[in-house]
Amino acid sequence: MISLFPIPRLPGLCCLLSCFLLIPPAQAETTLQRMARSGTAVIGYREASIPFSYVDQQNRPLGYTIEICQRLVSALGKQLGRELKLEYRPVSPANRIELVSSGQVDLECGSTTNNAERRKQVAFTVPHFISASRFMVKASSGLLEHGDLRRANIVTTRGTTAEKLFQQLNLGARLEVAPDHRAAFALLESGRADAFLMDDILLASLRASARDPGQFRFLEHVYWIEQLSIMFSRDDPELKAAVDKEMKRLALAGDIHRLYRKWFEQPIAPDGINLQWPMSFLLRDALRHPSDAPAD
Numbered sequence: 001m002i003s004l005f006p007i008p009r010l011p012g013l014c015c016l017l018s019c020f021l022l023i024p025p026a027q028a029e030t031t032l033q034r035m036a037r038s039g040t041a042v043i044g045y046r047e048a049s050i051p052f053s054y055v056d057q058q059n060r061p062l063g064y065t066i067e068i069c070q071r072l073v074s075a076l077g078k079q080l081g082r083e084l085k086l087e088y089r090p091v092s093p094a095n096r097i098e099l100v101s102s103g104q105v106d107l108e109c110g111s112t113t114n115n116a117e118r119r120k121q122v123a124f125t126v127p128h129f130i131s132a133s134r135f136m137v138k139a140s141s142g143l144l145e146h147g148d149l150r151r152a153n154i155v156t157t158r159g160t161t162a163e164k165l166f167q168q169l170n171l172g173a174r175l176e177v178a179p180d181h182r183a184a185f186a187l188l189e190s191g192r193a194d195a196f197l198m199d200d201i202l203l204a205s206l207r208a209s210a211r212d213p214g215q216f217r218f219l220e221h222v223y224w225i226e227q228l229s230i231m232f233s234r235d236d237p238e239l240k241a242a243v244d245k246e247m248k249r250l251a252l253a254g255d256i257h258r259l260y261r262k263w264f265e266q267p268i269a270p271d272g273i274n275l276q277w278p279m280s281f282l283l284r285d286a287l288r289h290p291s292d293a294p295a296d
Contacts, residue, residue: 035106040086042105043066043069043107044096046111048181050202050205051063051205056269056270064128065110065228065230067262068230069230072230073107093159096112096231106232112124113131114231115161122232122234123240125240126247128256132222132224132226133226134218135195135219136196143194144219146219150172151173151174152173153193155196160198161224169223201264209273225282257287264277
C-alpha cells in the first residue's frame with residue numbers, strides 16, 4: 001500500500017532502539033546467589049519416609065537424608081562466606097518435582113529416585129542409597145510369589161516410580177494409589193489391599209513402625225534397582241558442582257557410612273525402632289567411587 005503522507009526520518013529514535021536491542025537480557029538469579037542474598041536455604045522434607053526424611057512428635061524434620069542435606073548447606077555456607085539458616089518446607093511425591101523446578105525448594109531431601117524422566121525437569125547429585133522395588137504382603141496371606149499377585153488388590157503411593165512399574169508388570173491386578181506411604185501401608189494393614197509395591201527400604205521402615213511387624217513379609221522377587229539422590233534445580237551448574245563436590249567428600253571421608261549406621265542399624269527417634277538394614281554391597285561400592293552418573 002502506498003502512503004499518502006511522508007514518513008519522517010527519526011535518526012535519534014532509531015539509535016535509541018538500536019541501543020535497547022544491544023542490551024543483554026537480565027540474568028536470572030542463581031540458587032547460590034539467592035542463598036547469599038537471603039541467608040537462607042530451603043530444604044524440602046517428607047513427613048513419613050522413615051528413616052530418610054520424616055517428622056518427630058514435635059513435627060520437626062529429621063532423618064538420614066535430612067542430616068546429609070544439613071551438611072551440604074553448611075558447606076554451601078562456607079563457600080558463600082556466611083552461615084545459612086535452614087527453612088524446611090514439606091513436599092509430597094506428587095508436588096516435589098514442581099517445587100524444585102519452580103525454585104520454591106533448593107534441595108529436596110527425601111527419598112527420591114534418580115531416573116531419566118525426572119532428569120528432564122530436575123538434577124540429582126551422588127546417590128546416598130540404592131534400593132529395590134518389591135512387594136510386601138501380610139504374613140498370613142497365601143501370596144508367595146509373583147504369579148500369586150494376579151487379580152490381587154495392590155496399593156502404592158501416588159507420584160512414585162512404583163506406579164509406572166505396576167503398569168509394566170501387567171499383572172491383571174487392581175491398583176489403588178494412596179496419597180502417601182502411611183496411607184498406603186494402612187490399606188495393607190487393614191486388609192483392604194493384598195500387597196504394597198514400593199522401595200524395599202521404605203516398606204521395611206513402615207513394617208518396623210507397625211504395632212506387630214511380624215504380620216508382614218516381603219515376596220522374594222526383586223524388580224527395579226534404583227538410586228536415591230538429593231534433587232535440585234536442573235539449570236544451575238554452579239549449585240550442582242558445589243553439591244556434587246561435598247557429596248563426594250562426605251562419601252570418601254566416611255561421613256555417609258557413619259550416618260547410615262546411625263539411621264539404618266541403630267534405634268532411631270521418636271519410637272526407638274531399629275530397621276536392622278545393613279548397607280548393601282551396591283551402595284558400598286558406589287560410595288567407594290562416588291559419581292553422579294545415573295544407573296539407568
